[in-house]
Amino acid sequence: MKLLVCISKAPDTTAKISFKDNNTAFNTDGVQFIINPYDEWYALVRALEIKEGLGSGTVTVINAGGPENDPIIRKALAIGADDAVRINMVETDALSIAQEIANYAREGGYDMVLTGKETIDYNGSQLSGMIAELLDWPSVSLASKMDLNGEALTIERDVQGGKEIIEASTPLVISAAKGMAEARIPNMRGIMAARTKPLTVVEPISNQVFTKVRSYSLPPEKASCKYIDAENPAELFDLLRNEAKIL
Amino acid sequence: MSVLVYINNYGGKIQKNSFEALAYGKALADKLNTNVVAAMLGPAENPSELGAYGASEVFHNPSASFADHDPGAITKALSGMIEQSGAAVVIFSHDYTGKSIAPRVAARLKAGLVTGAIALPDTSGTFSVKKAVFSGKAFADIEILSDKKVISLLPNSFEYSKGEGSATVTPVNGEAEKSTLKVKEIKKESTKLSLTEAEIVVSAGRGLKGPENWGMIEELANDLGAATACSRPVADIGWRPHHEHVGQTGIAIRPNLYFAIGISGAIQHLAGVNGSKVIVVINTDPEAPFFKAADYGIIGDAFEVVPKLVTAAKALRA
Numbered sequence: 239m240k241l242l243v244c245i246s247k248a249p250d251t252t253a254k255i256s257f258k259d260n261n262t263a264f265n266t267d268g269v270q271f272i273i274n275p276y277d278e279w280y281a282l283v284r285a286l287e288i289k290e291g292l293g294s295g296t297v298t299v300i301n302a303g304g305p306e307n308d309p310i311i312r313k314a315l316a317i318g319a320d321d322a323v324r325i326n327m328v329e330t331d332a333l334s335i336a337q338e339i340a341n342y343a344r345e346g347g348y349d350m351v352l353t354g355k356e357t358i359d360y361n362g363s364q365l366s367g368m369i370a371e372l373l374d375w376p377s378v379s380l381a382s383k384m385d386l387n388g389e390a391l392t393i394e395r396d397v398q399g400g401k402e403i404i405e406a407s408t409p410l411v412i413s414a415a416k417g418m419a420e421a422r423i424p425n426m427r428g429i430m431a432a433r434t435k436p437l438t439v440v441e442p443i444s445n446q447v448f449t450k451v452r453s454y455s456l457p458p459e460k461a462s463c464k465y466i467d468a469e470n471p472a473e474l475f476d477l478l479r480n481e482a483k484i485l
Numbered sequence: 486m487s488v489l490v491y492i493n494n495y496g497g498k499i500q501k502n503s504f505e506a507l508a509y510g511k512a513l514a515d516k517l518n519t520n521v522v523a524a525m526l527g528p529a530e531n532p533s534e535l536g537a538y539g540a541s542e543v544f545h546n547p548s549a550s551f552a553d554h555d556p557g558a559i560t561k562a563l564s565g566m567i568e569q570s571g572a573a574v575v576i577f578s579h580d581y582t583g584k585s586i587a588p589r590v591a592a593r594l595k596a597g598l599v600t601g602a603i604a605l606p607d608t609s610g611t612f613s614v615k616k617a618v619f620s621g622k623a624f625a626d627i628e629i630l631s632d633k634k635v636i637s638l639l640p641n642s643f644e645y646s647k648g649e650g651s652a653t654v655t656p657v658n659g660e661a662e663k664s665t666l667k668v669k670e671i672k673k674e675s676t677k678l679s680l681t682e683a684e685i686v687v688s689a690g691r692g693l694k695g696p697e698n699w700g701m702i703e704e705l706a707n708d709l710g711a712a713t714a715c716s717r718p719v720a721d722i723g724w725r726p727h728h729e730h731v732g733q734t735g736i737a738i739r740p741n742l743y744f745a746i747g748i749s750g751a752i753q754h755l756a757g758v759n760g761s762k763v764i765v766v767i768n769t770d771p772e773a774p775f776f777k778a779a780d781y782g783i784i785g786d787a788f789e790v791v792p793k794l795v796t797a798a799k800a801l802r803a
């Protein structure tokens with residue numbers, strides 16, 4: 239089975255968020271970048287497990303972005319992906335990225351495309367469904383479990399108030415949420431091997447954009463916290479009812 | 486040039502999130518001097534009732550064949566309705582269903598999509614939509630450049646109310662396209678409130694010391710009609726189920742009232758809850774970072790404070 243895992247770059251979860259150029263761009267000064275956690279912890283590791291379970295197949299990671307993304311792509315190779323592709327473009331909006339990745343997946347004859355549930359910076363939850371629609375493949379979003387038995391896939395996905403157990407088969411696009419796998423830490427051998435694994439750079443086929451960020455803003459500072467005596471916590475409910483008007 | 490709203494009647498019941506999306510669509514349609522139409526798939530009792538929430542027309546395909554919830558099949562059926570209505574803007578709720586369908590519809594229409602909108606679009610000149618980014622640490626105004634536009638509305642961020650009126654129902658025929666996806670089983674997580682829809686959430690962390698101590702948390706939640714949640718380590722060590730994990734890598738919630746009990750307030754946790762209207766923090770450590778994000782704080786031992794709150798909550802209810 240040929241598996242294609244979409245990985246995106248995201249600011250470290252502790253990064254201080256600030257903006258520049260009159261609040262039109264994210265200020266990356268001093269920001270560390272990581273692989274988006276859902277992509278690394280769940281989509282990539284589950285793809286590797288499937289390949290290991292089958293004893294055959296390949297796991298390719300794909301990223302749309304500039305050369306500054308190469309370190310995170312190498313990390314995915316160190317975790318165990320066989321090879322990598324970078325579509326050399328500025329990450330603009332999801333649909334333009336989806337068009338590129340769908341095109342690559344089609345040409346490359348992949349059986350399954352895996353993405354994370356969402357990126358932790360733009361929180362889009364967009365790419366997976368878009369790739370599927372462009373390929374005219376079925377899609378399962380927010381999957382927290384996926385098992386392969388022969389040709390049949392059994393998938394658990396989150397729905398309102400519970401989970402659906404779905405039977406599916408390839409080709410398929412799937413977005414991975416928590417529960418799908420356990421994160422793996424790359425070992426020394428993996429890190430050494432990653433240096434020589436192929437990372438192919440391809441140029442985008444289109445430069446159409448569909449959305450663009452006009453400006454960013456930060457949430458207003460919270461007014462200071464009002465303390466309630468631990469001996470008389472019931473006062474809290476008075477305040478919630480009469481001051482905050484919430485109960 | 487109308488606005489079309491997708492109505493999710495998962496399991497034969499119209500979801501609250503869909504009423505919010507419809508109210509949002511109606512408000513946008515008023516701004517654009519047009520009307521709002523609703524689109525619904527699968528059996529439903531009384532589609533004309535959507536008129537009371539703002540819809541002037543409802544495109545309804547009652548076929549039970551949509552029960553496999555195949556996003557591809559739903560997208561195709563919906564696209565037909567979008568075309569038929571001539572809608573220029575399509576609205577979803579950014580709930581589980583919306584997350585699986587809105588991106589497909591956007592790709593099919595070659596339309597820009599903004600997910601998780603928190604306010605009505607700014608339509609003065611350009612068309613831009615505000616949403617939270619960086620897991621709630623900031624906001625972005627995103628302009629949709631394409632002619633057709635798709636927006637999904639963050640649950641719990643737009644008020645709706647039931648008014649008068651009934652909508653014209655336009656029946657649509659056709660079966661869902663054959664699917665390779667089959668829903669084998671639906672597992673209800675519990676009969677309790679769904680976390681993302683709950684107006685009050687009582688959440689606890691590692692400060693509770695062990696799973697055996699959650700009785701008082703559940704009791705407090707129960708008395709307040711709240712859902713329960715937890716921090717990530719608590720779910721990771723198996724004290725609580727994974728679906729209760731809130732934060733940057735768990736569920737993001739924005740209830741009216743959030744109780745954080747024995748949770749330190751790490752940035753990744755805050756990212757998932759800082760959309761809450763009012764935050765109450767209970768922690769033994771006056772230096773716990775959560776107090777900086779709190780509206781009300783109690784510096785004290787959860788094992789003493791929470792039982793007192795339970796008593797007070799019961800008195801409140803009585």
Ligand SMILES: Cc1cc2nc3c(=O)[nH]c(=O)nc-3n(C[C@H](O)[C@H](O)[C@H](O)COP(=O)(O)OP(=O)(O)OC[C@H]3O[C@@H](n4cnc5c(N)ncnc54)[C@H](O)[C@@H]3O)c2cc1C
Pocket residue numbers: 251275689690691692693715716717718719730731732733734735746747748749750751752753754757767768769770773785786787788
């Ligand atoms: C990439 C990444 C993603 C992450 N994503 C998430 C996420 O989505 N959600 C999340 O929650 N975390 C997340 N984390 C983990 C996060 O950094 C914190 O480690 C975690 O939130 C801490 O959980 P806690 O507050 O329950 O535990 P602790 O930090 O151990 O805090 C326990 C608190 O309880 C208080 N306490 C102790 N005893 C009592 C008592 N008797 N009464 C009252 N208070 C008491 C203590 O003072 C302390 O403040 C993530 C971390 C990383 C690196």
Ligand SMILES: Nc1ncnc2c1ncn2[C@@H]1O[C@H](COP(=O)(O)O)[C@@H](O)[C@H]1O
Pocket residue numbers: 244245246247274276277281300301302303329332335352353354355356357360361362363364365366
């Ligand atoms: N620039 C990118 N290159 C490759 N994959 C991406 C990129 N951006 C997002 N993805 C994938 O799409 C998923 C959802 O992203 P989003 O729709 O932006 O929330 C991520 O978890 C990644 O798997």
